Amino acid sequence: MNNFQYYAPTKVVFGKDTEKELGALIKEQGCRKVLVHYGGNSAQKSGLLDRVCRSLEQENMEYVTLGGVVPNPRLSKVREGIALCKENQVDFVLAVGGGSVIDSAKAIGYGVANEGDVWDFYAKVRVPQACLPIGVVLTIAAAGSEMSDSSVITNEAGWLKRGCNNNLCRVKFAVMNPELTYTLPAYQTESGCTDVLMHTMERYFNQADNMEMTDGISEALMRTVIKNAKILLTDPENYEARAEVMWAGSLSHNGLTGCGTDGGDWACHQMEHELGGMFDVAHGAGLAAVWASWARYVCQERMDRFEKFAVNVLGVEPAETAEKTAARGIEAMEAFYRSIQMPTSLTELGIDPTEEQMQEMARKCSWDGGRTVGVVKKLDQGDVLEIYKAAR
Amino acid sequence: MNNFQYYAPTKVVFGKDTEKELGALIKEQGCRKVLVHYGGNSAQKSGLLDRVCRSLEQENMEYVTLGGVVPNPRLSKVREGIALCKENQVDFVLAVGGGSVIDSAKAIGYGVANEGDVWDFYAKVRVPQACLPIGVVLTIAAAGSEMSDSSVITNEAGWLKRGCNNNLCRVKFAVMNPELTYTLPAYQTESGCTDVLMHTMERYFNQADNMEMTDGISEALMRTVIKNAKILLTDPENYEARAEVMWAGSLSHNGLTGCGTDGGDWACHQMEHELGGMFDVAHGAGLAAVWASWARYVCQERMDRFEKFAVNVLGVEPAETAEKTAARGIEAMEAFYRSIQMPTSLTELGIDPTEEQMQEMARKCSWDGGRTVGVVKKLDQGDVLEIYKAAR
Incomplete structure (x- = not known):
């Protein structure tokens, strides 16, 4: 097993009516002025945004608001x-939404706390030295950004999606x-x-x-999500199922399921980033x-893992043979995706990329041939193109 | 399921040679003077204490040392x-050891950062308002104090063991x-x-x-510890087995396996606290x-849980019948304890309390009849006495 660091300092306040504790949580942060950051109309229509703003007012906290964050945040x-x-002079960002809003809040936090162009951190030419403190009111179980160290932003100039x-x-x-x-x-x-x-x-x-220990936690998490996604x-108003998936969403991306690994594969994420950059598809569906x-x-390249996944998850x-068990596992996963109305191909995803578009995605994904993606098999530009084609 | 808070902000640096990162970790804390706190001779004999002190010197960090912490720290x-x-003017406490040393460090942290008598916080007549920052170099997988919010101290006046x-x-x-x-x-x-x-x-x-989600994690953790304790x-120099148990030790007590529960039973811990106060037994063995x-x-009172435990763990x-499955689970757990040379009775633990001593422990455990312990069944002073007798 590999050495690892585990650091997930976010205070999670989980359960019914917990948004009522928001005022006190913000106050604990000792901040003076809050940016309330959100997405589309749903936070407004549901009344959640109003309730959030009332909480801040009750604590005599000043705030400004900025909505309009879209999926694949810009x-x-x-x-x-x-x-x-x-x-x-905002000194705290409160994200009311899901992964897109949280990722946008993190990028704003970097941009305010560091000199220069914030895109540098996503283009990986500089490393951020600070970030404004961030809080979250979560409205979708998906990205896990509420406990992760990650933020993904799409640059409209070239439609580059970078993390x-x-x-x-890390969210406070x-x-x-x-x-x-x-x-x-x-x-x-x-999709979440x-x-x-x-x-x-x-x-x-x-x-x-x-x-x-990590495999046991990971397998329990995957079984839990598969079971409750079907429910x-x-x-959709099954509280227990919503709660299982929401908590799994945070644990899935806070580092816990990576302890002792080599960090994991992530090729599917890299390939989906290009899909998302070019076609603006729902992230989970693209995966x-x-x-x-x-x-x-x-x-x-790793038959033992695919076999274990098939049996234990x-x-x-x-x-x-291990090969047959592994193949059945992949089929079972496809059957699961279909059962929850998720696509198992680009066609089912509702897109039909041309040969040239696939080549462009493969080129961008491999940074013009400058890197491979994935660790199970290190995929070069040609491998990535083959997988896009196979996924058609 | 119950609402919950989850907060485990400790940065874990896990694996071979990680004590070499100590100097940098301490420096990150921005402290000026460190108390290096430790237990008996093993930390000195093994050379670990020397290496820790060298790390501090390399970062030009001032420090004082205090050893001599004993099990059931005083x-x-x-x-x-x-x-x-x-x-x-120490402003950071570094615990080099296991749960006893860490718990002692936490108590010192409370004592320095608050006015008045530190025992008040353990006697539960006051709540601490601050604590010195604490770091840990862990030398035994057991108490989980390195990620927990808990500290247990024994007051020699009356041999009261209180948490x-x-x-x-929470450790930095x-x-x-x-x-x-x-x-x-x-x-x-x-015992760990x-x-x-x-x-x-x-x-x-x-x-x-x-x-x-919580049950799945808990069951995976218990299976992992049972398997590796036998190995x-x-x-004893099996790195993987040592690592599995060490990481399980932190996750077992950082709050993760309690998410969504009512907090859990803890009657065995309360009963063992009295054993530990009176006889100075190893905590795990006492449990x-x-x-x-x-x-x-x-x-x-909770046959379904005992049945699930028997089958899944x-x-x-x-x-x-559920009753039979549950009974077999309890027997299997006893057989496991025997297989790792842990006691399943007070006699096997090496103590032979008199009737009067058991009555005294039951009285202290129930705070002179002022409280019950446990939630599976709320145990009063009479129940606790019955269990001590049955355990003889």
């Missing part, structure tokens, strides 16, 4: 947020009330469940001698659409 | 530490090198494994509607000695 909105914060990972952006507190996710459309719910699953699957498939398809093609392309009966 | 040593820190739980004492960083535990005597290793197990078992047995009995007697006394084949 650099232009981040720049708008940075300017607004600087103008108003920045740094402990500085996250208010998680599963009831706030009751009204999500089924497609968003299930897929995202949660994939954060652990990316870590689970690796080239390390894995810890039993939510027909029973589902490429996963099985990736799995079949690489599985001979999907309940596949062991076959005569 | 209030007199805590008071000595508080005086030493005040004299020397104080507060987020303020914990250096965990499993190799540092190679030289532990088998009895301490296995029992302690690790019991921190999750105490949470697992409760009266809540439990989260699947360590014959192969093993009373567990089965407790389990048989209370299991009809101990691999018991389900019998015709």
Whole structure:
């Protein structure tokens, strides 16, 4: 097993009515002025945004608001947020939303606390030295950004989708009330469940001698999400199922399921980033659409892991050979995705990229041939293109 | 399921040679003077203490040292530490050792950062408002104090063993090198494994509607510790087994395995505290000695949990009735304890309390009849006495 660092300092306040504790949580932070950052209309329509603002007013906390964050959050909105914060001497960012809003809040936090262009941190030409403190009121179980060190932003100039990972952006507190996710459309719910699953699957498939402790946690997490994603398809106001998926979402991406690994594969995420940059698809759905093609392309490199995944996560009966068990596991995963109405191909995802578009995505994904992606098999530009084609 | 808070901000630096990172970790804390706190001779003999002090010197960090912490750490040593820190303007406590040293460091941290008598916080007549920052170099997998909010101290006046739980004492960083535990005597290793197990078992047995996510993590953790405790009995320098148990030890007591529960039972811990106060037994061994007697006394109150424990943790084949399956689980747990040379009775623990001594422990445990202990069944003074007798 590998050495590791584990650092997940976010205070999680989980359960019914927990947004009522928001005022006190903000006050604990000792800040003077808050940016309330949010996405589209749902936070307004549901009344959540109003309740959040009332909490701040009750604590005599000054605030400004900035909405309009979209899925695959944009650099232009981040720049708008940075300017607004600087103008108003904001010293705390409260994200009310899901991964896109939180990632945008983190980018704003970097932009305000560091000199120069914030995109540098995502283009990986500089490393951030500070970040404004950030709090979260979570409205979708998906990205796990509420406990992760990660932020992903799309630069409209070239539609580059790039991530920045740094402990500085770890959220101070996250208010998680599963009831706030009751009204999500089924497609968003299930896309979110897929995202949660994939954060652990990316870590689970690796080239390390894995810890039993980490594998046990990961397998329990994946089983829990698979079971409850099915329940939510027909029973979206099932509190227990919403809660299981929401808590799994945070644990899936806070580092816990990567302890002792080599960091994991992440090729599917890299390939989906390009899909998201070019076509603006739902992140989880994009991951589902490429996963099985990736799995079949690489599985001979780590047959033991694919076999273990099939048996311990999907309940596949062991076959005569590891190969067969692994293949059945991949089929079972595809069947699961279909059962929750997630795509298992680009066509089912609703996109039909041309040969040239696939070549462009493969080129961008491999940084013009300057890097490989993944660790189960190190995929070069040609491998990535093959997987896009197989996923068609 | 219950609402919960989860807050485990400790930075874990885990693996081989990680104590070499100590200097940098201390420097990050921005402190000026360190108390290096430790136990008996092993930290000196092994050369670990020297290496720790060299790391501090390399960072030009001033320090004072205080050794001599004993199992069931004493209030007199805590008071000595508080005086030493005040004299020397110490602003950071580095615990080099296991749970006893860490708990003593936490108590010193409270004593320095608050006015008045530190015992007040353990007697629960006052709540601490601050704590010095604390770091850890862990030398035994057992108490989980390196990530927990808990500290337990024994007051020699009356031999009262009392705990104080507060987020303020959560450790800033914990250096965990499993190799540092190679030289532990088998009895301490296995007593430590029992302690690790019991921190999750105490949470697992409760009266809540439990989260699947939490149960899955808990069951994986318990299976991992049971398997690796057996390995360590014959192969104490097995790095993987040492690492599994060490990481399980931290996760078992950092709050993770309690999420969504009612907090858990903890009656065995309360009963063992009295054993430890009166007889100075190894904590884990004391827990093993009373567990089965407790389990048989209370299991009809939560047969479903005892059944699930038997099947999912101990691999018991389900019998015709839940009662039988549960009973077989308790027997399997006793067999496991015996297999790692842990006691399953007070006699096997090596003590033979008189009737009067048991009455005194039951009286102290129930605060002169002023409280019950446990949640699976709320045990009064008479119940506690019955369990001590059954455990004889």
